[in-house]
Amino acid sequence: MRVSITGWKCRNLRGGLREVDLDLGSPPRRWTLVQIPNGLGKTTTMELFRYGFTGAAIPPEVVQNLRADDTVETGQFELRLSLDDVPCRVVIAFDFRSGAAEYSTARAAERGGGLEPGWLLPEGLRDLLKRPLVELFVFDGELATEIRAVGKDRATTAIEALYRLDPIGTLGKQVERLVDEQFKKVSSISTAREESALRRLKTEFEAARDAHTRLIGQQQQFSTRKAVLSSRLAEVAADIEAIMASDRGRQEQRGTLQGDLDANLAKVNEAVASAMAALRSPAQVAPAVRERLQRLGDQLYTLKLPESISREFFTELAGEDQCVCGRPISDHERGVIVSRSGRYLAEDQISVINQMKLALRDNPSDGRAYVVACEDLEARQRERQTLNHRKDRLEREMLADGGERLTALAEERDRINAELRTLVEALERLTTKDPDRQKQLRLGWETNIPLCQLTEAGRRHRLETATNMRLFARRSEKLGSIIRATRSKALDLLRERVRQATNDKLAVILRNERLRVERITGRLEMASDRVGSKESLSEGQNLAVAYAFLTSLLQDAPYKLPFVVDSPAVSLDVQVRREVGQLIPDFFDQMIMFVISSERQGFADAFYSRDDDEVAYLTIAPLGGGAVDVQRGKSAFRDFHGRDAS
Amino acid sequence: MTFRLPIGARDFFRIRGGRPFGATETGSSRFLIFDAFSCCLLLGFDRRRHGEKDQLEGQDFLPGYPDTHRGQAVIYAGLLVDAELARKDIAPEDRGSVEREMVNLLDLTSSTRLSEAGNDLLNLYAASGFERLRDAATAPSNLEDFLIDYAQLWRVRDADASA
Numbered sequence: 001m002r003v004s005i006t007g008w009k010c011r012n013l014r015g016g017l018r019e020v021d022l023d024l025g026s027p028p029r030r031w032t033l034v035q036i037p038n039g040l041g042k043t044t045t046m047e048l049f050r051y052g053f054t055g056a057a058i059p060p061e062v063v064q065n066l067r068a069d070d071t072v073e074t075g076q077f078e079l080r081l082s083l084d085d086v087p088c089r090v091v092i093a094f095d096f097r098s099g100a101a102e103y104s105t106a107r108a109a110e111r112g113g114g115l116e117p118g119w120l121l122p123e124g125l126r127d128l129l130k131r132p133l134v135e136l137f138v139f140d141g142e143l144a145t146e147i148r149a150v151g152k153d154r155a156t157t158a159i160e161a162l163y164r165l166d167p168i169g170t171l172g173k174q175v176e177r178l179v180d181e182q183f184k185k186v187s188s189i190s191t192a193r194e195e196s197a198l199r200r201l202k203t204e205f206e207a208a209r210d211a212h213t214r215l216i217g218q219q220q221q222f223s224t225r226k227a228v229l230s231s232r233l234a235e236v237a238a239d240i241e242a243i244m245a246s247d248r249g250r251q252e253q254r255g256t257l258q259g260d261l262d263a264n265l266a267k268v269n270e271a272v273a274s275a276m277a278a279l280r281s282p283a284q285v286a287p288a289v290r291e292r293l294q295r296l297g298d299q300l301y302t303l304k305l306p307e308s309i310s311r312e313f314f315t316e317l318a319g320e321d322q323c324v325c326g327r328p329i330s331d332h333e334r335g336v337i338v339s340r341s342g343r344y345l346a347e348d349q350i351s352v353i354n355q356m357k358l359a360l361r362d363n364p365s366d367g368r369a370y371v372v373a374c375e376d377l378e379a380r381q382r383e384r385q386t387l388n389h390r391k392d393r394l395e396r397e398m399l400a401d402g403g404e405r406l407t408a409l410a411e412e413r414d415r416i417n418a419e420l421r422t423l424v425e426a427l428e429r430l431t432t433k434d435p436d437r438q439k440q441l442r443l444g445w446e447t448n449i450p451l452c453q454l455t456e457a458g459r460r461h462r463l464e465t466a467t468n469m470r471l472f473a474r475r476s477e478k479l480g481s482i483i484r485a486t487r488s489k490a491l492d493l494l495r496e497r498v499r500q501a502t503n504d505k506l507a508v509i510l511r512n513e514r515l516r517v518e519r520i521t522g523r524l525e526m527a528s529d530r531v532g533s534k535e536s537l538s539e540g541q542n543l544a545v546a547y548a549f550l551t552s553l554l555q556d557a558p559y560k561l562p563f564v565v566d567s568p569a570v571s572l573d574v575q576v577r578r579e580v581g582q583l584i585p586d587f588f589d590q591m592i593m594f595v596i597s598s599e600r601q602g603f604a605d606a607f608y609s610r611d612d613d614e615v616a617y618l619t620i621a622p623l624g625g626g627a628v629d630v631q632r633g634k635s636a637f638r639d640f641h642g643r644d645a646s
Numbered sequence: 647m648t649f650r651l652p653i654g655a656r657d658f659f660r661i662r663g664g665r666p667f668g669a670t671e672t673g674s675s676r677f678l679i680f681d682a683f684s685c686c687l688l689l690g691f692d693r694r695r696h697g698e699k700d701q702l703e704g705q706d707f708l709p710g711y712p713d714t715h716r717g718q719a720v721i722y723a724g725l726l727v728d729a730e731l732a733r734k735d736i737a738p739e740d741r742g743s744v745e746r747e748m749v750n751l752l753d754l755t756s757s758t759r760l761s762e763a764g765n766d767l768l769n770l771y772a773a774s775g776f777e778r779l780r781d782a783a784t785a786p787s788n789l790e791d792f793l794i795d796y797a798q799l800w801r802v803r804d805a806d807a808s809a
């Protein structure tokens with residue numbers, strides 16, 4: 001982007017800035033020499049340029065110090081720019097009473113070019129134009145001799161901003177932020193970024209996977225054994241039945257007992273169903289419960305509850321102008337009615353109580369149905385116990401008389417049944433999915449297949465997350481290091497380019513002694529062909545180095561900035577002035593130079609031979625009372641005899 | 647909050663796969679978790695003392711009455727009112743206080759016919775009743791034994807009351 005200054009305007013500011021409006025034209029000439037005697041606002045104008053370019057807040061004491069005199073209460077500074085040939089105005093309005101300074105901006109391309117509050121230069125420029133950089137192109141010439149000590153950081157900052165290296169730094173920070181975000185996202189699952197943590201997660205996952213394999217193996221083994229035993233049990237039971245069937249008398253008794261047991265089971269089931277039905281009707285569970293319900297019903301009848309007047313009646317009454325007795329209802333009474341209505345049952349609550357009263361009335365039992373059903377159940381249980389004892393005794397007698405073969409079969413049956421019970425329990429422990437049962441049996445992932453599957457899945461997920469995170473972190477570190485190296489390399493290259501360019505210029509300016517910048521470190525380290533390292537430079541040499549460095553820094557940047565300099569040659573001897581005046585201007589697309597009359601010789605007169613279309617000469621002369629006269633043209637410039645003329 | 651089991655009730659009633667005593671029956675004779683809850687509840691009402699919130703499980707086991715008990719909602723509500731009147735020692739003839747209790751505990755619009763406060767109290771009474779059940783009987787191994795033990799508990803209670 002090409003940035004040019006096309007003019008500036010001051011109103012009610014101190015020095016000679018009570019009413020100044022300088023128009024440099026659009027496009028402005030390449031070089032503008034502004035001859036202005038000391039005390040007419042040169043330093044103030046430079047500082048206002050810096051504020052205009054940075055949009056920085058202006059302290060109240062600085063604002064109040066800008067006041068032309070006590071007769072004025074407000075003032076203004078306007079910096080007119082051209083941004084890629086688009087006009088733009090930055091206006092600073094001063095209120096000297098409050099010390100406030102308000103920025104506003106007018107851009108032709110935006111909203112019809114009207115003034116908008118705020119400092120609103122385009123985004124790229126906003127990021128670029130920070131005070132340290134602006135001070136390098138709105139430059140105080142009297143400080144040029146100190147430029148060698150601007151330091152590496154200042155030079156680095158300027159190079160980064162001018163050559164747009166900061167997005168690389170931003171990219172590095174974005175990568176760091178992405179890693180942090182990703183880490184936060186997965187930290188609920190796994191906090192493993194380190195190799196050791198990854199190994200631990202892998203070990204944990206493998207333990208769960210191995211346990212799963214082991215448990216499945218056990219399940220298969222137990223299931224196979226159970227199937228074999230069940231099959232054998234059926235054979236043994238059939239053999240036993242076949243042998244027992246030969247004892248016809250006992251077999252008949254056995255059949256009768258089994259028939260009685262079946263009938264008993266039906267009666268037990270009936271008793272259980274009766275007990276359950278009674279249990280689900282609280283009034284039938286026990287006389288005590290029945291009595292309580294009865295008493296509550298009686299209490300409600302005695303108390304005439306529920307009230308026939310409901311809460312809603314009072315709420316509605318409070319909304320009326322008059323009471324039911326015809327008296328008017330005051331606001332106070334209305335409030336009391338509403339607040340006390342909360343003590344009455346609402347209509348829905350009345351309905352519940354009426355249902356309750358009805359339920360109690362419709363329930364004429366004596367409250368013993370459950371207990372009676374359970375007494376019946378208890379009797380059936382005793383009957384079943386007796387029948388089972390008789391059947392067991394009969395079978396024992398049949399076994400005793402059945403010979404060795406039957407005894408052996410019965411023993412085998414008992415062994416198989418015992419082993420089957422163990423297997424069933426073991427299989428339940430391995431396979432139950434019921435959380436209650438898992439808890440009751442104190443099962444964990446090492447003993448129960450469903451729990452083990454859950455653990456294995458969870459650990460696999462954590463391991464995969466951690467593995468991906470670790471990979472992500474390693475790649476991010478690599479990318480971060482590439483970005484850092486790129487930035488560092490770019491900086492080194494650009495610094496070297498600036499150094500070379502500075503030395504090329506120095507070779508032209510300082511022909512007597514070939515000075516060169518050896519390194520850009522904390523400062524500009526100088527060397528000479530004659531004495532090697534050279535720390536002590538003459539004032540002229542210092543200034544030459546400063547301009548060579550500054551111009552080299554600014555000239556190749558993607559942003560073409562104007563160079564505004566105050567007193568560029570005041571401390572140079574005439575010969576060096578002439579050389580500086582011949583050389584430096586060619587480095588910039590726009591250069592505005594504030595000079596005093598004593599700088600004309602050597603420096604300013606080096607411009608006289610240049611094409612008049614490229615040089616603007618402005619001379620600002622005092623008229624008294626803070627007013628100035630601006631004269632244009634070379635002759636007025638050349639002939640001006642200000643108080644600074646030597 | 648609707649129905650919440652007392653802590654320990656799952657073990658006592660051998661609740662597995664959502665069924666107490668490993669019940670395999672279907673239909674109306676199947677013993678439900680709510681049957682277990684209501685057995686606790688009746689004992690809690692009878693004690694006229696409720697338990698504490700930390701005696702309850704962290705989650706509800708049922709959002710409302712099952713079909714088998716829905717018709718008894720007002721009876722449970724009545725028993726709660728009766729227990730609260732007794733617990734707070736409200737005189738039977740104190741009409742205002744009785745009405746206030748009902749205002750606090752009842753709500754026709756709720757599926758349990760109870761207000762939120764009433765519902766919370768119901769669960770706390772179940773906790774108290776389970777405490778009594780566990781003190782009086784060992785965990786039964788099957789439904790038949792439980793039904794008989796539970797009936798015995800009420801028989802003893804009635805005998806004590808009439809003694």
